[in-house]
Amino acid sequence: MTTTPRQVHLAAHFPGVNNTTIWSDPSSLSQVDFSSFEHFARNAERGRFDYLFLAEGLRLREHRGLIHDLDVVGRPNTLAILAAVAAVTEHIGLVGTLSATFNEPYELARQLATLDHLSNGRAGWNVVTSSDAFHGANFRRGGFLDHNDRYTRAAEFVSLAKEFWDSWSEDAVVADAATGRFLADDAIDTVSHQGAQFDVTGRFSVPRSPQGYPVIVQAGDSPDGRDFAARHAEVIFSLHSAFEAGRTFYSDVKGRLAGWGRTEDSLKILPGATFVIGDSAADAAEKARETTLAQVSHQTAISTLEQVWGRDLSSYDADGPLPDAEPDLDGPGISRGRARHTRDVGALVASWRELAEAEDLSIRELVIRTTGRQSFVGTPDHIASEIDRFVQNRASDGFVIVPTTNPYGLDEFVDRVIPLLQERGVYRTEYAEEATLRENLGLPDPQPARAEVRDVG
Numbered sequence: 229m230t231t232t233p234r235q236v237h238l239a240a241h242f243p244g245v246n247n248t249t250i251w252s253d254p255s256s257l258s259q260v261d262f263s264s265f266e267h268f269a270r271n272a273e274r275g276r277f278d279y280l281f282l283a284e285g286l287r288l289r290e291h292r293g294l295i296h297d298l299d300v301v302g303r304p305n306t307l308a309i310l311a312a313v314a315a316v317t318e319h320i321g322l323v324g325t326l327s328a329t330f331n332e333p334y335e336l337a338r339q340l341a342t343l344d345h346l347s348n349g350r351a352g353w354n355v356v357t358s359s360d361a362f363h364g365a366n367f368r369r370g371g372f373l374d375h376n377d378r379y380t381r382a383a384e385f386v387s388l389a390k391e392f393w394d395s396w397s398e399d400a401v402v403a404d405a406a407t408g409r410f411l412a413d414d415a416i417d418t419v420s421h422q423g424a425q426f427d428v429t430g431r432f433s434v435p436r437s438p439q440g441y442p443v444i445v446q447a448g449d450s451p452d453g454r455d456f457a458a459r460h461a462e463v464i465f466s467l468h469s470a471f472e473a474g475r476t477f478y479s480d481v482k483g484r485l486a487g488w489g490r491t492e493d494s495l496k497i498l499p500g501a502t503f504v505i506g507d508s509a510a511d512a513a514e515k516a517r518e519t520t521l522a523q524v525s526h527q528t529a530i531s532t533l534e535q536v537w538g539r540d541l542s543s544y545d546a547d548g549p550l551p552d553a554e555p556d557l558d559g560p561g562i563s564r565g566r567a568r569h570t571r572d573v574g575a576l577v578a579s580w581r582e583l584a585e586a587e588d589l590s591i592r593e594l595v596i597r598t599t600g601r602q603s604f605v606g607t608p609d610h611i612a613s614e615i616d617r618f619v620q621n622r623a624s625d626g627f628v629i630v631p632t633t634n635p636y637g638l639d640e641f642v643d644r645v646i647p648l649l650q651e652r653g654v655y656r657t658e659y660a661e662e663a664t665l666r667e668n669l670g671l672p673d674p675q676p677a678r679a680e681v682r683d684v685g
């Protein structure tokens with residue numbers, strides 16, 4: 229008996245200026261001009277990607293009181309970009325990162341439902357809780373909210389947004405000129421929600437959108453974040469792009485689904501991944517070395533260490549050994565606004581020292597070595613077979629592909645890797661006619677009862 233291989237799902241991340249992208253490369257164009265987004269999205273659609281993905285930064289990050297220009301800077305508004313891209317594309321999904329900490333459910337639900345209408349069912353929402361209260365100072369609530377409360381708010385936020393999206397029946401709009409009636413009787417439920425985070429009573433203003441509600445994506449790695457994903461998310465944008473770490477994360481999160489009455493196929497896991505393509509393994513390795521050196525400047529190497537050490541290390545030479553100074557665990561923190569994934573600084577510093585000593589690494593070499601800059605390096609054939617290996621072995625369901633230059637950095641992947649995935653029979657050659665983003669991702673309809681009503685009626 230032959231079985232169909234598991235299918236690869238891909239998203240295309242337009243990352244803006246950060247320490248992955250090389251904005252100074254001669255081929256890099258504007259991060260703001262619509263033409264850059266248009267080229268990127270059209271190219272991803274040519275490559276039959278599931279969706280275009282945009283991250284969000286609600287406050288410029290600071291490092292030692294300055295804006296660090298190799299951190300994320302200059303990202304324009306997500307929903308405006310996605311709405312514009314909807315008009316120049318036909319099939320590709322449009323997923324925006326939007327914070328559940330600094331928005332309001334009614335307003336965001338309205339904007340996302342609008343995007344779902346404008347794009348004929350291609351909208352997705354990456355629900356983030358944003359890295360720290362520093363972001364809050366840009367909003368009227370000031371330093372609002374503590375880390376522990378952010379997933380509580382996010383869960384209540386998403387539940388309430390779903391109530392709004394569900395409050396219009398599918399046949400609410402009758403638009404019957406003969407009777408002069410636009411809306412059917414009892415077509416719109418009143419949403420009345422009193423919770424710890426929100427106290428809202430009202431009626432939603434946007435008719436039910438093609439997908440019912442946007443595909444819910446999640447990014448956040450703590451146990452609370454994983455539980456939130458198991459309950460609400462249909463896709464996770466994960467950090468775990470190495471094979472073994474990917475398998476561990478995959479089984480952890482998929483194992484949490486049953487607790488929420490969900491099946492394994494109702495959630496896709498897509499780690500972020502970079503790539504460097506060469507004509508031979510040696511050619512790719514050389515290109516990867518050059519790319520990495522362009523990404524990890526002296527300044528970036530030192531600041532990466534400073535973010536862990538929590539202190540000024542500017543007197544150290546990035547091409548010299550690791551600092552002998554101890555990390556400042558109790559200080560005010562040298563970086564503000566950066567998502568911190570280091571839970572045990574002392575252990576991390578000890579392991580870095582050990583590694584640097586064992587392999588005789590300078591600061592810059594250590595940063596390059598430990599931040600695992602390039603996920604896939606090799607010939608197109610090698611990269612396609614690696615992606616396939618991850619998916620067949622449940623280390624992921626695919627990847628969020630992150631190019632190092634914008635807007636042309638994804639073109640070579642589409643030209644050279646995508647055809648090989650298609651030849652392997654693990655990747656679509658065409659989009660299904662009029663498919664929504666949820667259908668393209670192979671996700672079940674989260675509201676089968678409603679779907680039945682629609683089919684019958």
Ligand SMILES: Cc1cc2nc3c(=O)[nH]c(=O)nc-3n(C[C@H](O)[C@H](O)[C@H](O)COP(=O)(O)O)c2cc1C
Nearest residue numbers: 283284325356357358359447448449450453465567
């Ligand atoms: C892969 C990944 C991508 C993220 N992208 C964003 C983003 O674009 N904007 C944002 O405000 N927060 C982003 N976050 C931050 C998360 O929403 C969350 O606030 C942070 O990771 C802390 O939660 P945690 O302890 O569960 O990881 C991201 C987190 C991860 C893991």
